[in-house]
Amino acid sequence: MRKQFRDLADPEDVHALIAELEINTGTETVPLAQARGRVLAERIDAGIDVPGFDRSNVDGYAVRAEDTFGATEADPVELEQVGRVDAGEQPAVTVEPGTVVEIATGAVVPPGADAVVMVERTAREDETVTVRTAVAPGDGIMVAGSDVAAGERTLGPGTELTAREIGLLSALGVDSVPVRSPPTVGVLSTGDELVAPGNALDSDAGQIYDVNSQTIAASIEEAGGSPEVYPIVGDDFPEMKRVLTAAAEECDLVLSSGSTSAGAADHIYQLIDEHGDLLRHGVAVKPGKPMLVGRFENTPYIGLPGFPVSALTIFRHFVAPKIRDAAGKPPRERERITGEMAVTERYKEGRTRLMPVGLVEDGDGELLVYPVDKGSGATTSLVDADGTVELAPETEQLDAGQTVEVTLFSADVRPPELLGIGEDDPLLSRLLDRLDSPRYLSLGSREGLRRLRNGISDVAVVAGPTDREVETVELGGWSREWGLLVPADNPDGVAGVADLVDSELRFVNRGRQSGLRRSFDDAVERLADERGTDRASLTEDISGYTLTAQAYESPPRRVLAGKADVALGLRASAEPLGLAFVSLGTQSVRVLAAPDRAEKPGVEALEALLPPADLADGLAGIEAGEH
Amino acid sequence: MRKQFRDLADPEDVHALIAELEINTGTETVPLAQARGRVLAERIDAGIDVPGFDRSNVDGYAVRAEDTFGATEADPVELEQVGRVDAGEQPAVTVEPGTVVEIATGAVVPPGADAVVMVERTAREDETVTVRTAVAPGDGIMVAGSDVAAGERTLGPGTELTAREIGLLSALGVDSVPVRSPPTVGVLSTGDELVAPGNALDSDAGQIYDVNSQTIAASIEEAGGSPEVYPIVGDDFPEMKRVLTAAAEECDLVLSSGSTSAGAADHIYQLIDEHGDLLRHGVAVKPGKPMLVGRFENTPYIGLPGFPVSALTIFRHFVAPKIRDAAGKPPRERERITGEMAVTERYKEGRTRLMPVGLVEDGDGELLVYPVDKGSGATTSLVDADGTVELAPETEQLDAGQTVEVTLFSADVRPPELLGIGEDDPLLSRLLDRLDSPRYLSLGSREGLRRLRNGISDVAVVAGPTDREVETVELGGWSREWGLLVPADNPDGVAGVADLVDSELRFVNRGRQSGLRRSFDDAVERLADERGTDRASLTEDISGYTLTAQAYESPPRRVLAGKADVALGLRASAEPLGLAFVSLGTQSVRVLAAPDRAEKPGVEALEALLPPADLADGLAGIEAGEH
Secondary structure, eight states, X not given: OOOOOOSOBOHHHHHHHHHHSOOOOOEEEXXXXXXXXXXXXXXXXXXXXXXXXXXXXXXXXXEOGGGGTTOOSSSOEEEEEEEEEOTTOOOOSOOOTTEEEEEOTTOBOOXXXXXXXXXXXXXXXXXXXEEOSOOOTTTTEEOTTSSBOTTOEXXXXXXXXXXXXXXXXXXXXXOEEEXXXXXXXXXXXXXXXXXXXXXXXXXXXXXXXXXXXXXXXXXXXXXXXXXXXXXXXXXXXXXXXXHHHXXXXXXXXXXXXXXXXXXXXXXXXXHHHHHEEEEEEOBSEESOOSOEEEEETTEEEEEEOSSHHHHHHHIIIIIHHHHHHHTTOOOOGGGEEEEEESSOEEOOSSSEEEEEEEEEEOTTSXXXXXXXOSOTTOSTHHHHOOEEEEEOTTOOEEOTTOEEEEEESSTTOOOOSEEEEEOOOHHHHHHHHTSSSEEEEOOOHHHHHHHHHTTOOSEEEEESOOOOOOOOEEEEEEEEEEEEEESTTOTTOOOSHHHHXXXXXXXXXXXXXXXXXXXXXXXXXXXXXXXXXXXXXXXXXXXXXXXXXXXXXXXXXXXXXXXXXXXXXXXXXXXXHTOEEEEEEXXXXXXXXXXXXXXSHHHHHHHHHSOOSSHHHHHHHHHHHTO | OOOOXXXXXXXXXXXXXXXXXXXXXXXXXXXXXXXXXOBBSSOEEOSSOBSSSOEESSSEEEEOGGGGTTOOSSSOEEEEEEEEEOTTOOOOSOOXXXXXXXXXXXXXXXXXXXXXXXXXXXXXXXTEEEEOSOOOTTTTEEOTTSSBOTTOEEEOTTOBOOHHHHHHHHHTTOOEEEEEOOOEEEEEEBOTTEXXXXXXXXXXXXXXXXXXXXXXHHHHHHTTOEEEEOOOBOSOHHHHHHHHHHHHHHOSEEEEEOOOXXXXXXXXXXXXXXXXXXXXXXXXXXXXXXXXXXXXXXXXXXXXXXXXXXHHHHIIIIIHHHHHHHTTOXXXXXXXXXXXXXXXXXXXXXXXXXXXXXXXXXTTSOEEEEEOOSOTTOSTXXXXXXXXXXXXXXXXXXXXXXXXXXXXXXXXXXXXXXEEEEOOOHHHHHHXXXXXXXXXXXXXXXXXXXXXXXXXXXXXXXXXXXXXXOOOEEEEEEEXXXXXXXXXXXXXXXOSHHHHHTSOOOXXXXXXXXXXXXXXXXXXXXXXXXHTSOHHHHHTTSTTTTOEESSTTHHHHHHHTTSOSEEEXXXXXXXHHTOEEEEEEEEEEEEEEOGGGTTSXXXXXXXXXXXXXXXXXHHHHHHHHHO
């Protein structure tokens, strides 16, 4: 049995411990064109004056200022033009008393001149220039070295190079710059069950795709590091030792994730213990308890949890700041915002919690924060959440309306244009494609109405009949045909619900939250009435009635895979999957908005896409519009 | 003469016009490992169930739930262990009534079992497992397809791929994704005076380095475009036509900047007019009046002003949103913040102004905003500003304390840790290198004190004597030897100020803001007293007294270049530049903090670096510490 984590480290101690790990990176010289986002390794002092000459700031005439003294609109002076100088040209003439030289913006002020009069304040006839204003020495001129003086300190070490610093360096004539090398961070996923994306998966043997390698690699890049992804390692001690040794040699920091298989976890633990220094094992934080901090052969090592959301949360909280620091980048200030809790959240596990949350704007544009918790194994909470709220161990409850600080997953995270929760539907999927940044959670009609009532979502999408009365604004809707999906040509001759009750056919149902399930249960109820019995006694006879699947295509896909004979579903799924369809009826799908959100731009954008009141016609119209 | 811009377009009209320009970009497929930051071209529906099997969420025992009914700590049930299943393994046994199978997190729940009991609620002795809690069917299990169901809509078109979306795609087994191709944006600097950085510059001929090519290219990348930099084009019509034609063929959008030379500007204007469509010429915005919008051979074209700050401001305001849109990226929300004006700013030009501003935090951490205006030709205001405040044409004044909205140059912009203004000094440059993000404006001692008093800066660095009494906290300081720098071996035998007065030697002075100038003027004053005359009559006899240069090394560099014989400066400059030094005295350099900023972390960090009260010793100490 693997070790239990009896003494969990305090998260602050782990932060401090990680801060002390030494990550030494070098410097390199890169062309200016590739320097964006890099961090200067040295101070850059100006090597030249900018501009390198007294430069005209306007189009006009270079003059001796004293020649203009006293000139006004009413009483101008007349001077003689003796030449012209353009930008990029060496002046050929000197401005003697009583003369001017025409000059372009950016050109060298010719000898003798000490000011430039704007063309707008002059008039010219042949060689005579009439000046209608007096200018002082220096007017219209940018003196050599006045922008940047040679020898001046311009950019300090540690400066992150954006467009503007690149501009200043260009002005100095610099075309390559010394920058810090990003830390190379090795990424290593462990687990016998993991398969790299793009390869075939054997679900029967419990295989899943490796999520952490690419997720953590992308996160390392986001933090300013250079990721190095190693092959997945299973429960094989010599192999793990070989890969970990290579990573420790090649990288400045090594991260592993997993393993959920006890053997691999023990191997890592043992390897760090034998070939390095295990500094901490287990942290009092949720998620992420099973975290390792140490060194392998003197290279800093951090072991992340295996569940993707936990791994990413722990990475962002503990590891990303360290990588940014090693890359010489400042902490990201603008990743923190405040909002109000949309609902009350209880918690009492006595350890720090990094609670994933979603963001939504209410009707007044105020930011609401709601918890996203789909269980620690779910990868979808990666995209359903926008950031985390840190709860202290002693926190027992966050009240609805309480102000909380959210650490965003990135500075660019914004609340979605539209937050919808409810039934899943193929037409809805296509409608959502036409919105800019919708977030839609397919949690079923019942859950959609519940969260609308709780003030979380903007709209609920509801299929079929509903019991609950929630005050809503109906935005529109369509209808869909539902029924039973069976293998092509309907080999068992299924004609309706009675065939499920009266046979041993394997059925796949939808969950209680789904509007399809509600319509199906109503159909069973009607059959029970006909037979003079109750619904429960009929459902007991349906083999698989309690076997439910998540989305509208999930049950028919089980039929397709030969794992079931009959599936609850939609006519729309039959043709794409090559199944036969037995119709049981038509149900309406309605899009309902919370009254105070009806005027949010995203809600109005969705409404504009919806078919008019006549449902069947509307559906036909939209489908025609798709192609 | 070039055309005048009589009818300047309204900025909003220009925004609308640019929004209508059609930029069509294609799509491409990239490996997931290179997909970060890209934008999905299509909706991604799940191709598989995740997980693909009923998966244990905990380490423990797979059971038939009903076997545990009634079990408690006080009255546990005993069941027989008949096998074990690890992650990545196909279960070999079935859970029959009265039996359990040991199971690891992530492993396939074996047939017969419908729940998993956490190991923490069990005990085992040989083959007997004691279960101390009742579990319901489904407990401890993540049902197949419950995270993501096959067929479910997962990510919509237009989704920007960050680590978390890459995680979800990995979970679905996707290893390459259809993304939008970034718009290719051509960048073309025009002007006879421009030289590409890295090449030699002829200042006498008015040459300057091309700043806009790399600045705009980096800005295009920041906005999500793919920049294509073309060679600098001078005042040569056929060459300009050739390059513009190539750029229009190869790019989705073409930007030019400049030209400040009238000829080149006319060529561009003429080319767009003849070979395309000139939609707008001139915009009522400061900076950036001379802006062009049109098409060249059907490719959208925008002409930016030539001055770098103007070009970048106009790019960010008008062009970057268009590029982001063409790249499919959402507008950057978090680039706007609010702060209070630190000083009053007047304005009345009757057109929209995009005013460059700097940010600084006051002693309470409140954000202050101050205008940065060094003249439109200055490249240093690129890095001295943090963003822009948009002023409506009718705005005549922004009051100190008024709340303004700042559009940051990028979402990561933060106020500097420390804002210092004052004298320039070589030791100061090295001290600043040790701070994290200092901003220091070398505007001289007088200006340093003035802006400290105005509530802008945190610290002033003051050299030599001062007249003004400003309430400050002295953080520390050092002393420096000042005097006259002359060519090596002092060929003219300069011994002091009298030699400047009594000869025709060409002198280079510092400006009135500099503490060096103040000490020099005091020395002239003393000489005047000795000779029984006044200072002005002596300075009249110093050739070049009114010729001033910007930074402490600028005057000696003029001597080095043979453009002057004697320069005001510091002993510290003599050796690095190979000049001789004639000492005129020692002056103190004092670092003074505004009383309400003395406890800012950046001010305290600077204070910690400063030498103790004994100035000479302190200087020696710091210099020793440098190497």
